[in-house]
Amino acid sequence: MHVLRPLYLILALVIIILIVRTFWIADDFGIHEKGYMYGWYRQSNVEEWKNFTAKYRDGKFCVSCHAGQTQKLASSPHKDIECENCHGPAKSHPAEPRKLDLDRSRELCLRCHTYLSYPTSQRSKIKGVDPDRHNPGLNCVICHKPHEASKPGRS
Amino acid sequence: MNRRDFIILAIKGTAAVVLARGLDGIFRPADVQAWTLPRRFVFLVDTYKCIGCGFCVKACKLENEIPFEADVSRTWVERYVITGDGEVFADTPKEARYGFITGRIDQGRGRFKDIPREKIKKAFFVPKLCNQCAKPSCVQVCPVGATYQNADGVVLVDRKWCIGCGYCIMACPYGMRFFHPVLHVADKCTFCYHRINRDMQPACVQACPTGARQIGNIKDPRDPVGSVIRTQRVAVHKPEYGTEPKVYIIGLDEEVR
Numbered sequence: 001m002h003v004l005r006p007l008y009l010i011l012a013l014v015i016i017i018l019i020v021r022t023f024w025i026a027d028d029f030g031i032h033e034k035g036y037m038y039g040w041y042r043q044s045n046v047e048e049w050k051n052f053t054a055k056y057r058d059g060k061f062c063v064s065c066h067a068g069q070t071q072k073l074a075s076s077p078h079k080d081i082e083c084e085n086c087h088g089p090a091k092s093h094p095a096e097p098r099k100l101d102l103d104r105s106r107e108l109c110l111r112c113h114t115y116l117s118y119p120t121s122q123r124s125k126i127k128g129v130d131p132d133r134h135n136p137g138l139n140c141v142i143c144h145k146p147h148e149a150s151k152p153g154r155s
Numbered sequence: 156m157n158r159r160d161f162i163i164l165a166i167k168g169t170a171a172v173v174l175a176r177g178l179d180g181i182f183r184p185a186d187v188q189a190w191t192l193p194r195r196f197v198f199l200v201d202t203y204k205c206i207g208c209g210f211c212v213k214a215c216k217l218e219n220e221i222p223f224e225a226d227v228s229r230t231w232v233e234r235y236v237i238t239g240d241g242e243v244f245a246d247t248p249k250e251a252r253y254g255f256i257t258g259r260i261d262q263g264r265g266r267f268k269d270i271p272r273e274k275i276k277k278a279f280f281v282p283k284l285c286n287q288c289a290k291p292s293c294v295q296v297c298p299v300g301a302t303y304q305n306a307d308g309v310v311l312v313d314r315k316w317c318i319g320c321g322y323c324i325m326a327c328p329y330g331m332r333f334f335h336p337v338l339h340v341a342d343k344c345t346f347c348y349h350r351i352n353r354d355m356q357p358a359c360v361q362a363c364p365t366g367a368r369q370i371g372n373i374k375d376p377r378d379p380v381g382s383v384i385r386t387q388r389v390a391v392h393k394p395e396y397g398t399e400p401k402v403y404i405i406g407l408d409e410e411v412r
Contacts, residue, residue, distance in 0.1 A: 029300065032305070032306070033305070033306040034304045034305075037294070037295055038290070038295070038304040039303055039304060039305075040300040041300050041301075041302075041303035041305075041311075041316075042300070042313055042315075042316055045313040045315070045316070046305050046311065048313075048315075049311050049345060049348045049349060050348065050349055050352045051349065052219075052348070052349035053349070054347075054349055054350050054355060055218050055358075056214055056217070056218050056358045056361060056362070058356075080364040080365065081210075082210075082361060082362055082364070084214070084362070085210045085213070085214070085362055085364070088217070089214075089217050107253060107254075107256055110254070110256035111207075111210065111253065111254030111255070111256060112206060112208045112254070112364075114255070114256045114257060114258070116207075116255065116258055116278070117258075117272045117275065118236070118275065118278035118279060119275065119276070119277065119278065120203070120278060120279050120406075121202075121203070121205065121206065121207075121279045121280060122203060122204055122205070122206050122365060123205075123206040123207055123255075123280070126206060131256065131257070
């Protein structure tokens, strides 16, 4: 019957698609905890995200070798600032990287110490300068010590 | 089976279970708690505490391997400056990855606006990140099941499965999604899922010097962030979209978009 030919073609296509699908789609792909609308995914991807490498450690990691510097920092107004904010992510230091990517730039200090008179923000409570007038072009660390911020003098 | 056989069988069965799992495995409180306490990660942003240093954005980009100089980011900080006559100025220069180091408002196309100090009546910073909505519209529109909400309520993107169609980027009312410039798949904040599962803080939370950013588990009754959300006045961003966002904000202003 000639009229049935398109039907056979469609059936063949459906079968081919179903066969391809069984090989193409991962076994753990399906409906999970959040139901069809939000929880339709490949389960092993959650593990893949869990195994993503962390780059930032924290201050406790730094103390284990650099106790002197962290102690100085702990008694300064900069105590709330994580070491890695300025020194860069520790990753698996000291193996990799051997030396951290320390940012000594003026712009790093200005992140907090550009004075902004914002009445409803804590920013205006921080001691700050007008960067256009306060020794423009010079790095702050020439005169100020980041680890002992309350003391004047060279770093 | 008579009563004697039954009791012997019960004793043998219990012994088999104990041998198989170990007494430790049955009675360890942490396991029992982990089983009874499901997790639902939530975020708390305090706009009064944010100083606009942008260390969160720097940490996020380096932690999550988003090219630093690319103009896309999983999190950013916005500045709002509102004058006495009701004019609103808002900017986020380079997503604030270098912080806010000038008082001049970035108006785009290289134009900057200096607002005199005495005119400013209200000014503040708002950190933005993925809301990990309970009803995420970005997930609903994905045609291939590459983005999803997992058991902890975090919305993730399967980078192997994403075809890069961009529907989810258009669907997010908060503009949180973007194309990863290297991998060419959709990308978004994961609450640093790899870190919170290792009992670490998300990179942005750890980098924040003022505690403006905090993460918690709303399903844990003793969680400090959860108790702030339950007992204090917090708001969510754009509730009218019905996505049930889970980033709670202290001091949210109506001008914040």
